[in-house]
Amino acid sequence: MAKDEAYIEYLHELLEPLGRISTKKMFGGRGVYCDGVIIGLVIDEALYLKVDEQTKPLFIAEGCEPFVYEMKKKQVAMSYWSVPDDAMESSEQMLPWAKHALAAALRKETKPVTKKKT
Numbered sequence: 001m002a003k004d005e006a007y008i009e010y011l012h013e014l015l016e017p018l019g020r021i022s023t024k025k026m027f028g029g030r031g032v033y034c035d036g037v038i039i040g041l042v043i044d045e046a047l048y049l050k051v052d053e054q055t056k057p058l059f060i061a062e063g064c065e066p067f068v069y070e071m072k073k074k075q076v077a078m079s080y081w082s083v084p085d086d087a088m089e090s091s092e093q094m095l096p097w098a099k100h101a102l103a104a105a106l107r108k109e110t111k112p113v114t115k116k117k118t
Contacts, residue, residue, distance in 0.1 A: 007045045017091050018098045039101040041067060041080045047088070048080035049101035052108060056081070058100060079104075 008023055011032065015021045019034040032040035040049045048067040051059050062084040066077040087094045
């Protein structure tokens with residue numbers, strides 16, 4: 001089994017208590033889904049979970065950092081943040097962080113879409 005596949009399999013085990021976990025290849029990494037809702041990204045064998053204004057302070061307090069990519073020579077921070085190291089050790093330690101990610105993702109899904117005036 002390839003190293004990245006072993007990592008993905010391990011993430012499935014860690015996140016399984018949250019719900020039905022799946023991953024899909026995207027943008028050079030993978031999207032992590034719980035019951036069809038995207039809750040995270042895997043980039044270079046690192047997990048980043050969805051945050052919003054409500055949950056971001058919890059991640060900041062633990063020293064987590066946003067996933068950042070470069071676009072047009074500018075750094076762009078996404079709303080996906082790294083997880084505390086100890087969260088990667090067991091499902092019990094990961095579950096609270098995964099619940100925060102799912103809650104943030106569900107709040108984003110329920111926001112009404114506003115169209116920009118042109």
